[in-house]
Structures are given as C-alpha cells and as structure tokens.
Amino acid sequence: MGSVLVFIDVPSLPLPRASRELLALAATIGTPAVASPQPLSEDAAAELAGYGVQRIFEPSQPLPEVLVAAKAAFLAEAVRAAAPDAVLLGNSFEDREVAARAGVKLGSGVITDAVAVAPDLAVTKSVLAGSYTSTCRVETGVPIITVKANSVEPAERGAAGSPERGLVTVPETGPAAVVMERSEKRVSGRPELSEARVIVAGGRGLDGDFGPVEELADLLGGAVGASRAATDAGWIEHSAQVGQTGKTVSPQLYISAGISGAIQQKAGMQTAKVIVAVNKDADAPVFEIADFGVVGDVFKVLPQAAEEIRKRRA
Ligand SMILES: Cc1cc2nc3c(=O)[nH]c(=O)nc-3n(C[C@H](O)[C@H](O)[C@H](O)COP(=O)(O)OP(=O)(O)OC[C@H]3O[C@@H](n4cnc5c(N)ncnc54)[C@H](O)[C@@H]3O)c2cc1C
Structure with a gap:
C-alpha cells in the first residue's frame, strides 16, 4: 500500500x-x-x-x-x-x-x-x-x-x-502577481456555503425578505443560499448564489424556499442528500427533485418550522 x-x-x-x-x-x-x-x-x-x-x-x-x-x-x-x-x-x-x-x-x-x-x-x-x-x-x-x-x-x-x-525547497515562482491588500469579510457566524451540512436557500418568492430563511438556517446551524433571482435583485450577496453560475453544493439537507427550481438552480444543488421544497405553486419544477415538498407560503411555513424546532428543543 x-x-x-x-x-x-x-x-x-x-x-x-x-x-x-x-x-x-x-x-x-x-x-x-x-x-x-x-x-x-x-x-x-x-x-x-x-x-x-x-x-x-x-x-x-x-x-x-x-x-x-x-x-x-x-x-x-x-x-x-x-x-x-x-x-x-x-x-x-x-x-x-x-x-x-x-x-x-x-x-x-x-x-x-x-x-x-x-x-x-x-x-x-x-x-x-x-x-x-x-x-x-x-x-x-x-x-x-x-x-x-x-x-x-x-x-x-x-x-x-x-x-x-x-x-x-520550492523554486522561485514569481511574483507574477502580488497581493496588495486584504480586507476581512464580514463574519456571519454561519458555515461556509460549499461545506455546509445544512443549507436554507431563498428565491424570488421571498420578495426581498430573507429573515425567515436566515432564522431557520441559524436554528439548524446551516448556511444561507439563494437563487440567482434573489442575488440579482440585491436581496443577498452574490456569494450566496447556488447553481450553474453560482456555487455547487452537496449538503445533507437543502431547504429550498420560494425557488421555482430552474435547471440552472438544480445544477448546483441536486446532489444534496435530502431536498425539502417550500413553494406555493404545486407545479413548481423544484418538486420534481424534492424528497419532501410543502405547498404553501414561505412566510407561514418557515416560521412554523422554526417554532416547532424551538419547541422540540425546549
Ligand atoms: C446562463 C444562466 C445561468 C443561470 N445561473 C443560475 C444559477 O446559478 N442559479 C440560479 O438560481 N439561477 C440561475 N439562472 C436563472 C434561472 O434560470 C432562474 O431564472 C432562477 O433560478 C429563478 O429564480 P427563482 O426560482 O428564485 O425565481 P422564480 O423562477 O421567479 O421563482 C419564484 C418561485 O417562488 C414561488 N413563490 C412566490 N411567492 C411565494 C411565497 N410567498 N411562498 C412560497 N413560494 C412562493 C413561486 O411559485 C415560484 O416558483 C441562470 C440563468 C441563465 C440563463
């Protein structure tokens, strides 16, 4: 060996x-x-x-x-x-x-x-x-x-x-480029998206309010992800984008909230072990790959889920 x-x-x-x-x-x-x-x-x-x-x-x-x-x-x-x-x-x-x-x-x-x-x-x-x-x-x-x-x-x-x-001994390599300055990223206290075991991701359905997504992510010790519609709208930073032109993630649990499930979004998350989708449209494509689906309003379902988790932990 x-x-x-x-x-x-x-x-x-x-x-x-x-x-x-x-x-x-x-x-x-x-x-x-x-x-x-x-x-x-x-x-x-x-x-x-x-x-x-x-x-x-x-x-x-x-x-x-x-x-x-x-x-x-x-x-x-x-x-x-x-x-x-x-x-x-x-x-x-x-x-x-x-x-x-x-x-x-x-x-x-x-x-x-x-x-x-x-x-x-x-x-x-x-x-x-x-x-x-x-x-x-x-x-x-x-x-x-x-x-x-x-x-x-x-x-x-x-x-x-x-x-x-x-x-x-490392041979001389440069400098072809040098680092001029470093500024530390604002620390969120959440795990890094591409390494997180739990991700709660939000899309256009959140209409600019990522509060419920962040609350659930924090309760589960997870990272916050987003669809491109949400990052393009400026509701959350671009580094949170999951998908073909964003990050590819493989968490144990991916909770998709108010995301339709376009092919470019699926490209970044469909290898997640368990996918839970919350969407008010029962025909949303995300339900095709979801292990568990909730047809409902994210602003009702996510706070209820958070409440239930809190109750069970108490
Ligand atoms: C070259 C290219 C690359 C792309 N790369 C990416 C990428 O990396 N990642 C990515 O995500 N997209 C990417 N896209 C964009 C992709 O095609 C979709 O436009 C995008 O994913 C849609 O985002 P969304 O699901 O949040 O929005 P929408 O498609 O508008 O879906 C919003 C969903 O929210 C639901 N909803 C609305 N209100 C509520 C509510 N109150 N409660 C529950 N559900 C609700 C609606 O039923 C709907 O299903 C790319 C596109 C192209 C052309």
Whole structure:
C-alpha cells in the first residue's frame, strides 16, 4: 500500500471537518501524508498524526504572497518528494486552481468535483448538472483529485503522535502577481456555503425578505443560499448564489424556499442528500427533485418550522 498525499492549507486546531474527510478518504486508499503550504506547529503536527498521518511535508521557506502560484509549486515539489499514489485536495476554487497548476507542473491528470474515490483510484463524479454520474480515472502521472465536501464521513481522532516531517525547497515562482491588500469579510457566524451540512436557500418568492430563511438556517446551524433571482435583485450577496453560475453544493439537507427550481438552480444543488421544497405553486419544477415538498407560503411555513424546532428543543 502506497501513500496518499493530502493538501491541507493552514490546519487550524481542531482540524476542520473538510480536512478530516480528506484524511478519512486517504486512509481508504493508502497511508495518509500531508502537504502543508504553511509551517505547522508541533501541536498541529501531533493532531494530524492522530488522524493517521505518517509524514508531513512543509516548505523550507515561507511561501511568497503570489496568490496560488507558490502553493501549486510547493505541492508539485511535495509530490516529487513524497512519491504518493495519489494526491487529494478540497474542492474550493483555490484548491482546484492549486490542483490544476500542480497538474501542469507534474504532467499529471487532474479530476475535480469527485464525490468518491475507490481504493483502485476510480473516481466518481456527478456531471452535466447532476443528471449523470461518471466514473473516471487518471491515466497520466500521479492522480490529482479534488473532492467535494460532505462526500465521506470524517476521520475519527486517535492518539496523537509525532509524524516524520520533511522540508521541501520550492523554486522561485514569481511574483507574477502580488497581493496588495486584504480586507476581512464580514463574519456571519454561519458555515461556509460549499461545506455546509445544512443549507436554507431563498428565491424570488421571498420578495426581498430573507429573515425567515436566515432564522431557520441559524436554528439548524446551516448556511444561507439563494437563487440567482434573489442575488440579482440585491436581496443577498452574490456569494450566496447556488447553481450553474453560482456555487455547487452537496449538503445533507437543502431547504429550498420560494425557488421555482430552474435547471440552472438544480445544477448546483441536486446532489444534496435530502431536498425539502417550500413553494406555493404545486407545479413548481423544484418538486420534481424534492424528497419532501410543502405547498404553501414561505412566510407561514418557515416560521412554523422554526417554532416547532424551538419547541422540540425546549
Ligand atoms: C446562463 C444562466 C445561468 C443561470 N445561473 C443560475 C444559477 O446559478 N442559479 C440560479 O438560481 N439561477 C440561475 N439562472 C436563472 C434561472 O434560470 C432562474 O431564472 C432562477 O433560478 C429563478 O429564480 P427563482 O426560482 O428564485 O425565481 P422564480 O423562477 O421567479 O421563482 C419564484 C418561485 O417562488 C414561488 N413563490 C412566490 N411567492 C411565494 C411565497 N410567498 N411562498 C412560497 N413560494 C412562493 C413561486 O411559485 C415560484 O416558483 C441562470 C440563468 C441563465 C440563463
């Protein structure tokens, strides 16, 4: 059994669920190793060992602030040093870009949007707006695979240990572009949309008032999503848009409220495990893919659902 190199950027403690999912998946294929583009504390390394990580690769010098180019160069060198059977990354925009650039440097095939990876490295992904499931395999170089959040159960933590640590020298990469300024995004306290296990999404049916959607999302510890009609109207920020030209999400639960269910919306959410739709029109297309449907007014149904949840928790 060979090793599987997992790219984990800044592992905060405790290790986020998305990273633990990648480590769990890696362990089903081989021995997990980690490529961390940031130097790790002893505690972080010990925690990674608790998830079965035997080797950690870090850059020998801090990486320059050149967007993702340096991270990709580091990952390529870490792959050369680790000689893994496969490389796993998350499926965020940044991770996919790192994967693509590292793939070019290594002459390796890259598969994105994976929802499963078999021990023989056959990769399952959902394609064409989720209407087909395809199985594919990298034929050239070390397979580099980006995996959607919530695709596997996260690894359980075992005893901490001290993994072998290797420093990787990263060749000069830039600066082709430099970061001039950073401003922190307003913190909502809600989980990141593409990693959330619960999403409550609203559409034009909310008529500008996302209050009921936000209330239900907060009660369920979920993220708030939206249709393009709602983001275009300026009722909520564009980063909340789910769909073909927005985010692709795969939560355990997706509650669609006042959204008709156009094909471009479905493209981003139909791989959700359970879909609950609330719409006052019984013929709305969203009911074709919903596991549970409520024909009713969002302004009555969502507050009632919130009330019931509160009552049961009391
Ligand atoms: C190239 C392209 C890309 C696109 N990308 C995206 C994308 O990424 N994401 C996306 O979402 N769309 C996308 N769209 C737009 C998409 O085609 C739809 O226009 C959009 O999804 C409609 O949003 P909606 O369902 O909120 O609005 P509508 O289609 O207007 O539906 C509103 C729904 O709310 C219901 N409703 C109204 N009032 C209530 C109430 N009080 N209670 C309950 N239900 C109520 C209505 O019955 C209706 O079904 C794209 C379109 C194109 C052409």
